[in-house]
Amino acid sequence: MELQFFKYQGTGNDFVIIDNRQDIFPKNNTKLVAELCDRRFGIGADGLILLENDNVSDFKMVYYNADGAESTMCGNGGRCLVAFAHYLGVIERKTTFNAVDGLHEATVEGDIVNLKMIDVDKIHEKQNHSFLDTGSPHHVQLVKELEKFDVQKEGKKLRYGIYGESGSNINFVEQTSDNAFDVRTYERGVEGETFSCGTGVTAVALAMHESGKTAANEVHIHTIGGDLTISFEKKDGKYSNIFLKGPAIQVFKGTIECSI
Numbered sequence: 001m002e003l004q005f006f007k008y009q010g011t012g013n014d015f016v017i018i019d020n021r022q023d024i025f026p027k028n029n030t031k032l033v034a035e036l037c038d039r040r041f042g043i044g045a046d047g048l049i050l051l052e053n054d055n056v057s058d059f060k061m062v063y064y065n066a067d068g069a070e071s072t073m074c075g076n077g078g079r080c081l082v083a084f085a086h087y088l089g090v091i092e093r094k095t096t097f098n099a100v101d102g103l104h105e106a107t108v109e110g111d112i113v114n115l116k117m118i119d120v121d122k123i124h125e126k127q128n129h130s131f132l133d134t135g136s137p138h139h140v141q142l143v144k145e146l147e148k149f150d151v152q153k154e155g156k157k158l159r160y161g162i163y164g165e166s167g168s169n170i171n172f173v174e175q176t177s178d179n180a181f182d183v184r185t186y187e188r189g190v191e192g193e194t195f196s197c198g199t200g201v202t203a204v205a206l207a208m209h210e211s212g213k214t215a216a217n218e219v220h221i222h223t224i225g226g227d228l229t230i231s232f233e234k235k236d237g238k239y240s241n242i243f244l245k246g247p248a249i250q251v252f253k254g255t256i257e258c259s260i
């Protein structure tokens with residue numbers, strides 16, 4: 001079967017996106033998703049996203065990690081899917097769409113997508129790290145000399161060591177100013193470092209605010225793949241109106257022959 005696909009990237013976190021409004025994609029074929037995401041034998045991506053019809057919102061997001069398994073929320077993927085829905089003409093400037101963690105609002109302005117994330121009311125503060133769920137689970141840890149840090153080795157160790165088979169994404173962070181941080185992320189399901197992680201940088205911004213490293217309600221994060229801004233409010237111990245803002249860009253489109 002010839003499958004039409006689109007390739008998007010959001011600060012270097014890259015995705016194969018498929019318009020599945022006609023229900024053409026075999027959703028339980030883990031092997032096929034992994035093959036399409038393979039950087040040598042397939043298109044190559046950190047994950048695959050389906051855009052589907054939804055009864056209560058403009059569209060539905062279904063997200064798979066590069067290993068082929070369906071997973072929890074992807075912030076950069078959500079931003080890319082909004083850009084794709086805009087490209088298809090499914091939405092205009094504003095949207096509400098459904099994802100695994102519930103409804104998300106978003107706006108598009110040129111290449112910039114501003115995505116509302118789920119509220120966060122629990123941040124577990126441990127001795128040398130924080131743990132929180134921003135739609136996906138995230139470990140947040142400050143380190144020195146982030147540029148030289150072995151994210152692959154240390155990320156893998158923590159991902160399995162502390163969090164077991166279901167795992168967590170692991171973010172390593174270095175503060176660069178009052179309201180700015182550099183972040184590198186080891187992503188579960190990719191089982192390696194990605195150029196950026198949207199739910200990850202959101203987790204970093206909230207964890208740094210919670211621990212008093214920043215007093216700002218707008219935090220700037222630099223990742224290998226580019227810059228993202230996270231804004232939020234904190235009231236009665238709960239973080240709400242959390243927005244993840246940054247570029248989401250179509251890289252190419254094409255067709256691929258696959259045996260379904």
Ligand SMILES: N[C@@H](CCC[C@H](N)C(=O)O)C(=O)O
Nearest residue numbers: 071074075076136197198199
């Ligand atoms: N890259 C994503 C996170 C994708 C999900 C993650 N790998 C998981 O399985 O928890 C993002 O931008 O948020």
